[in-house]
Structure formats: C-alpha cells, structure tokens
Amino acid sequence: MRPHTTTRPRALLAMGRHHRDALFPPEEIRRLAEYVDIDPDHVAEDLAHEPSLPEVELLITSWGCPVIDEDVLARAPALKAVVHAAGSVKHHVTEACWDRGISVSSAAAANAVPVAEYTVAAVLFANKRVLDIGALYREHRAPLDWSRRFPGFGNYRRTVGVVGASLVGRRVLELLRPYDLDLLLADPHVDAAQAAALGARHVELDELVGASDVVSLHAPALPETHHLLDARRLSLMPDGATLVNTARGSLVDTDALAAEAATGRLHAVIDVTEPEVLPPASPLYHLPNVLLTPHIAGSLGGELRRITESALAEVERYCSAEPFRYAVHHTALATSA
Structure with a gap:
C-alpha cells in the first residue's frame, strides 16, 4: 500500500510492445495517466538499460516483462510496487523483489x-x-x-x-x-x-x-x-x-x-x-x-479488456493508498501457478 500523497507516482509499462498495444490502447492509456505520471508512448522491453528506471515507483507489467532481479532493483531505488496485467508473476518477480518488500498485484483472477x-x-x-x-x-x-x-x-x-x-x-x-x-x-x-x-x-x-x-x-x-x-x-x-x-x-x-x-x-x-x-x-x-488447441483458454481478443480493467483498478487503489484487491503473497507462490 502506498503512503497517501498528493503527487502522482512515476510509473512505467514493462512488457512486450504488442502486449502493451493489446492491453492498453489509447483510451486506457489516457485513463492510466489520470492516476500516474507515465510516458504514454513508451514501453520498456529491456529494464537493464531503461533510463527512467531510477525514478519509477510503480511498474505495470504483463507478458514479456523482463526479469526484475537484483541488478534491475539496484537501478530502481524508488520502486515500491508491481501491478501485473496478466496471470502468474513467477516469470519476472524474483526473490530479490520479495526481499525488498515490493508490493505485487496480479490479474490472475481476471x-x-x-x-x-x-x-x-x-x-x-x-x-x-x-x-x-x-x-x-x-x-x-x-x-x-x-x-x-x-x-x-x-x-x-x-x-x-x-x-x-x-x-x-x-x-x-x-x-x-x-x-x-x-x-x-x-x-x-x-x-x-x-x-x-x-x-x-x-x-x-x-x-x-x-x-x-x-x-x-x-x-x-x-x-x-x-x-x-x-x-x-x-x-x-x-x-x-x-x-x-x-x-x-x-x-x-x-x-x-x-x-x-x-x-x-x-x-x-x-x-x-x-x-x-x-x-x-x-x-x-x-x-x-x-x-x-494452441493455449487459447486464457484471455485473448476482447477478453483482454477484463485484465486491463483489473490492472487499472489496482493502480487506482495504489494511488489512493488502498491495499491491492488481488495482492500476491510470497508464501502462496510455493503452491500456486
């Protein structure tokens, strides 16, 4: 949960560009910009060389997000939370994130x-x-x-x-x-x-x-x-x-x-x-x-809008200093996807 402030947190979209385009078309980007300070035209596919990372407080991730390891965290001193606009966070949220106490949310329920x-x-x-x-x-x-x-x-x-x-x-x-x-x-x-x-x-x-x-x-x-x-x-x-x-x-x-x-x-x-x-x-x-079938049971096409809505709601909660509704708990990862 973010401490209550009047400033908008700096946020960054970190995912494959084609996933950004599918999940966050212009209207959703405009909604996102109401809550966070974000470059609407930028998506990070490589965090190791991301110039804005030192100021980023909130990462909004999805499929194709680079691994958030110790080296990335060393360059992200302001990072406090990750909102994942997809299911499992195991692919990119590492032990270093949990050790740092970063709050994590997932759209797995959506x-x-x-x-x-x-x-x-x-x-x-x-x-x-x-x-x-x-x-x-x-x-x-x-x-x-x-x-x-x-x-x-x-x-x-x-x-x-x-x-x-x-x-x-x-x-x-x-x-x-x-x-x-x-x-x-x-x-x-x-x-x-x-x-x-x-x-x-x-x-x-x-x-x-x-x-x-x-x-x-x-x-x-x-x-x-x-x-x-x-x-x-x-x-x-x-x-x-x-x-x-x-x-x-x-x-x-x-x-x-x-x-x-x-x-x-x-x-x-x-x-x-x-x-x-x-x-x-x-x-x-x-x-x-x-x-x-070729792994189509999960969210595709219009179903991605449900994931986007879930992620946007979590961003709004974070900016309002409210706890995540779909928080991911480290202890639960040992027995979950």
Missing part, C-alpha cells in the same frame, strides 16, 4: 474467468459427445441412433473430477455447481469441509481419476506435480473418460497420453502441452478423440 469458461464448455461437450457426434453427422449426413452408439451419453449425474483448487479450479466448480453433476476435488491443501463449501467431495487423486467421466486439471507446475497424470494414473481412468488440461503441459506425461488416446480408450481436450508447441509428428494432432 484471467481465470475465460480459462474456466473454456473448461466448462469442454466438460459439457465431452459428456454429450458433441465432437464425436458432429464428426459422424458430417460423415454420414443423416441421423443415426446416437443413444446406441453412445450409451449413457449426456451430462445428467455424470462425475467430473477437478484436480487443484486453484483460482481456475474454484471458478470451474462454481460454474459447474448448477448442473446435475457429481463433483470431486483432489487437492492436498484442501480438506473435506473446504471442498464441500466449494460444492465438491474431497477425494485422493487416484480415486478421482478412477471415478470420473471427465478429469480436469487445474494444478500449478511444481516439481511435485510434474507428470501428475502419468501412465499409471491414465490407466485408472474409465473407458471413454475425457482428460481436460487447461493448466500446464508438464502435468501430463505426453507420451503416455498419446499411447492411451491412440487405443481409442480415452478422449482428451488439451490446451497446453509439453513441449509447447508439440513436434509435427505428434499423434495428438491427428487422433480423432483428441481436441488439441
């Missing part, structure tokens, strides 16, 4: 909204077998006996397992709650009562993957979550189940998923992969039971 919406659409389409039926209808161009081809298809009383009570995971549970679904949650940092408050039953991960018609991943990329869905856990999923991954590609053993999907036993909706982008020879591009 970015969680479209990811959760994409996920819910994937869940509902998966249980209804929309992609399969659409492909068959295109091929035959006539009605078929869908109930015979897909016995039990539909969303009524199907089981959806959410892995990770992250911002996105919680939003997914919230959006799925009105449907007639049985919701499971696996997260070692959540207990049964907390899961129940989110509308889900808390279970261990193996039980979740073994009982769910759709498994949706919302855990962070950490050493302990690397290949969380490996060959063994994928083999526990019921025949015909669907894996949805809008979190991090490293949560899934890509080779093991490709092997399972190649048999036709499992379906998958995959928005993030390891590596990203997959090599051209990957079978996941061609399998009819896999929907592969």
Whole structure:
C-alpha cells in the first residue's frame, strides 16, 4: 500500500510492445495517466538499460516483462510496487523483489474467468459427445441412433473430477455447481469441509481419476506435480473418460497420453502441452478423440479488456493508498501457478 500523497507516482509499462498495444490502447492509456505520471508512448522491453528506471515507483507489467532481479532493483531505488496485467508473476518477480518488500498485484483472477469458461464448455461437450457426434453427422449426413452408439451419453449425474483448487479450479466448480453433476476435488491443501463449501467431495487423486467421466486439471507446475497424470494414473481412468488440461503441459506425461488416446480408450481436450508447441509428428494432432488447441483458454481478443480493467483498478487503489484487491503473497507462490 502506498503512503497517501498528493503527487502522482512515476510509473512505467514493462512488457512486450504488442502486449502493451493489446492491453492498453489509447483510451486506457489516457485513463492510466489520470492516476500516474507515465510516458504514454513508451514501453520498456529491456529494464537493464531503461533510463527512467531510477525514478519509477510503480511498474505495470504483463507478458514479456523482463526479469526484475537484483541488478534491475539496484537501478530502481524508488520502486515500491508491481501491478501485473496478466496471470502468474513467477516469470519476472524474483526473490530479490520479495526481499525488498515490493508490493505485487496480479490479474490472475481476471484471467481465470475465460480459462474456466473454456473448461466448462469442454466438460459439457465431452459428456454429450458433441465432437464425436458432429464428426459422424458430417460423415454420414443423416441421423443415426446416437443413444446406441453412445450409451449413457449426456451430462445428467455424470462425475467430473477437478484436480487443484486453484483460482481456475474454484471458478470451474462454481460454474459447474448448477448442473446435475457429481463433483470431486483432489487437492492436498484442501480438506473435506473446504471442498464441500466449494460444492465438491474431497477425494485422493487416484480415486478421482478412477471415478470420473471427465478429469480436469487445474494444478500449478511444481516439481511435485510434474507428470501428475502419468501412465499409471491414465490407466485408472474409465473407458471413454475425457482428460481436460487447461493448466500446464508438464502435468501430463505426453507420451503416455498419446499411447492411451491412440487405443481409442480415452478422449482428451488439451490446451497446453509439453513441449509447447508439440513436434509435427505428434499423434495428438491427428487422433480423432483428441481436441488439441494452441493455449487459447486464457484471455485473448476482447477478453483482454477484463485484465486491463483489473490492472487499472489496482493502480487506482495504489494511488489512493488502498491495499491491492488481488495482492500476491510470497508464501502462496510455493503452491500456486
């Protein structure tokens, strides 16, 4: 929180220029200039040689922001806060920032909204077998006996397992709650009562993957979550189940998923992969039971306006000496994205 003063703090946009153009078009830059002293035509893509850095009190960052390390901080004695107009701050906010006591805010909550919406659409389409039926209808161009081809298809009383009570995971549970679904949650940092408050039953991960018609991943990329869905856990999923991954590609053993999907036993909706982008020879591009999208679940196009609004509101709070609404806490980073 900034001490109350009558002067506008000096601010700097630090991000990729094309991200600045998408997030802060002229009208938003004008709004920003009402709160802070900022060069409206300048964006810093290299902080190591940024001449204005010694006077900057507030950094407004986004995708493509350079790392804010000890060397950068040594040249930024006035820096007190970072408002990140994107999700995770792990890529640029270093331990040196936390050691210095710099306040950090993130628009992760705003970015969680479209990811959760994409996920819910994937869940509902998966249980209804929309992609399969659409492909068959295109091929035959006539009605078929869908109930015979897909016995039990539909969303009524199907089981959806959410892995990770992250911002996105919680939003997914919230959006799925009105449907007639049985919701499971696996997260070692959540207990049964907390899961129940989110509308889900808390279970261990193996039980979740073994009982769910759709498994949706919302855990962070950490050493302990690397290949969380490996060959063994994928083999526990019921025949015909669907894996949805809008979190991090490293949560899934890509080779093991490709092997399972190649048999036709499992379906998958995959928005993030390891590596990203997959090599051209990957079978996941061609399998009819896999929907592969190029990391589009997060904020794109008009959805970026939600992130901009979140960041502008945080800048206004900072300038009014109010605490950030979406403050990032150092202690929470060990278990978050």
